Amino acid sequence: MRVVSDRREWMLGLSVALLVAGSAAAQKVQKLPEGAGAIGKGPDAIVLPGYADVPRPPAFDEAKRREVLQQSTIVDDYTPQPAFVGQTRAPKPAKPSQYRVEVAAEGLDRPWSFAFLADGRMLVSESQRGLRIIERDGKLGAPITKGLPLDFSKRAQELLDSVPDRDFARNRTIYFLYRKPPPEAKDIGKGEEDFPIHYPQIEMAASAQLSRDERSLTNVKVLLNAQGIEGRMAQGPDGKLYITSGPLAGRGVLVRNWTQPQLPGSLMGKLLRINTDGTAPADNPFVGKADTRPEIWAFGVRDAQSIAFDAQGRLWTAENGPMGGDEVNLIEKGKNYGFPVISYGREYSGELINGGLTSKPGLEQPVYFWTPSVAPSGMTFYTGDRFPEWKGNLFIATMAPRIGRKVIRLVLQETPQGWRVTGEEWLLTELDGMRFRDLKQGPDGALYAMTDARGPTGDKIYRILPK
Numbered sequence: 001m002r003v004v005s006d007r008r009e010w011m012l013g014l015s016v017a018l019l020v021a022g023s024a025a026a027q028k029v030q031k032l033p034e035g036a037g038a039i040g041k042g043p044d045a046i047v048l049p050g051y052a053d054v055p056r057p058p059a060f061d062e063a064k065r066r067e068v069l070q071q072s073t074i075v076d077d078y079t080p081q082p083a084f085v086g087q088t089r090a091p092k093p094a095k096p097s098q099y100r101v102e103v104a105a106e107g108l109d110r111p112w113s114f115a116f117l118a119d120g121r122m123l124v125s126e127s128q129r130g131l132r133i134i135e136r137d138g139k140l141g142a143p144i145t146k147g148l149p150l151d152f153s154k155r156a157q158e159l160l161d162s163v164p165d166r167d168f169a170r171n172r173t174i175y176f177l178y179r180k181p182p183p184e185a186k187d188i189g190k191g192e193e194d195f196p197i198h199y200p201q202i203e204m205a206a207s208a209q210l211s212r213d214e215r216s217l218t219n220v221k222v223l224l225n226a227q228g229i230e231g232r233m234a235q236g237p238d239g240k241l242y243i244t245s246g247p248l249a250g251r252g253v254l255v256r257n258w259t260q261p262q263l264p265g266s267l268m269g270k271l272l273r274i275n276t277d278g279t280a281p282a283d284n285p286f287v288g289k290a291d292t293r294p295e296i297w298a299f300g301v302r303d304a305q306s307i308a309f310d311a312q313g314r315l316w317t318a319e320n321g322p323m324g325g326d327e328v329n330l331i332e333k334g335k336n337y338g339f340p341v342i343s344y345g346r347e348y349s350g351e352l353i354n355g356g357l358t359s360k361p362g363l364e365q366p367v368y369f370w371t372p373s374v375a376p377s378g379m380t381f382y383t384g385d386r387f388p389e390w391k392g393n394l395f396i397a398t399m400a401p402r403i404g405r406k407v408i409r410l411v412l413q414e415t416p417q418g419w420r421v422t423g424e425e426w427l428l429t430e431l432d433g434m435r436f437r438d439l440k441q442g443p444d445g446a447l448y449a450m451t452d453a454r455g456p457t458g459d460k461i462y463r464i465l466p467k
């Protein structure tokens with residue numbers, strides 16, 4: 001789910017509803033294609049300026065808007081039937097992890113992601129401030145904003161993920177995701193009072209080179225308009241960029257109106273794969289297929305803010321469900337991961353999605369799911385030697401107010417029936433309910449977890465070491 005207590009994200013959903021409602025009469029109305037994953041008899045979609053190629057959701061009327069405003073934090077007690085034993089609520093590992101925690105860096109401002117460079121320093125992206133290098137001793141470098149295609153003095157312009165090229169030491173190349181309103185939105189103001197009259201943001205992918213003095217970005221190139229509102233990116237063992245592109249989510253957004261994850265002409269709600277110059281690789285599964293975007297690698301992905309390759313080069317994601325139904329998926333070329341046709345979550349109102357359908361032939365099952373939501377964010381596979389019992393385990397940073405705000409360790413095992421989670425352990429719960437935004441393994445074999453306190457300089461990166 002999206003964290004319902006997060007005012008900004010919540011307002012984003014609501015603001016879209018209001019915007020669409022307000023402009024319904026003036027805008028061109030376009031029906032969603034028949035059989036394009038539409039559920040039930042959803043109303044017409046509205047095409048907003050700047051979104052001509054992406055069907056957008058329908059308007060809410062005033063009554064729906066009031067209903068949404070009255071929704072409070074709903075206790076999600078929904079317990080859908082899993083497709084196989086162990087698909088949810090795996091037991092705790094028999095032996096709890098023994099670890100200690102140190103502060104590796106502090107003083108960060110709304111960070112979104114971090115990554116280790118080959119020399120042991122970290123590259124961090126702060127959503128409202130830019131990129132920054134963190135020295136090995138934890139000292140913060142100055143924010144790097146020069147060259148970024150963002151104006152942080154404007155509302156709703158944010159830096160998301162940043163990924164150094166695997167050959168960064170030689171080519172100085174960085175890939176990054178950011179989001180900003182479409183040009184039609186013009187200056188939508190910076191103050192809280194400007195809410196909710198603004199446009200939904202658009203997720204963009206770009207590349208750049210970090211200058212030798214590490215003060216600016218050069219050769220900035222926009223690679224892709226990913227059409228979603230947010231996502232994560234990873235460079236595969238094949239050198240390609242894998243990008244998630246989530247649909248708008250949160251209270252006030254009805255799942256049944258967001259069928260884009262099933263639309264072949266839309267990049268939203270997909271796992272995308274592009275070359276580092278932004279073109280679609282010739283071996284992508286839908287290249288040459290009529291009306292299908294060639295960048296698509298997999299369909300039916302919701303809000304996947306977690307993406308990682310395991311030691312064997314398999315691609316995994318974790319995605320935010322709506323209310324409940326957060327998933328871990330093993331992503332394979334050309335497959336359909338089902339959203340919003342099947343889901344283990346519900347609408348934020350508690351209403352069932354597609355009659356509560358959780359499985360359908362031709363649609364992939366998640367390896368694991370959570371109800372209620374944990375709100376997965378960054379994730380990584382552990383491959384180090386400091387924690388031998390962690391080898392091959394998946395670690396996920398989580399943010400949900402109720403049962404999230406910790407690091408989750410999943411013990412995975414391949415069986416003849418497919419991958420299974422045989423253990424789930426919660427780590428860092430002792431840190432006072434802190435939200436965690438990103439997670440990486442360091443070159444020293446320690447695990448590093450970055451907080452999301454939402455304060456101006458209140459965020460830290462913790463180092464997790466054996467006790």
Ligand SMILES: [Ca+2]
Binds near residue numbers: 337366
């Ligand atoms: Ca799914």
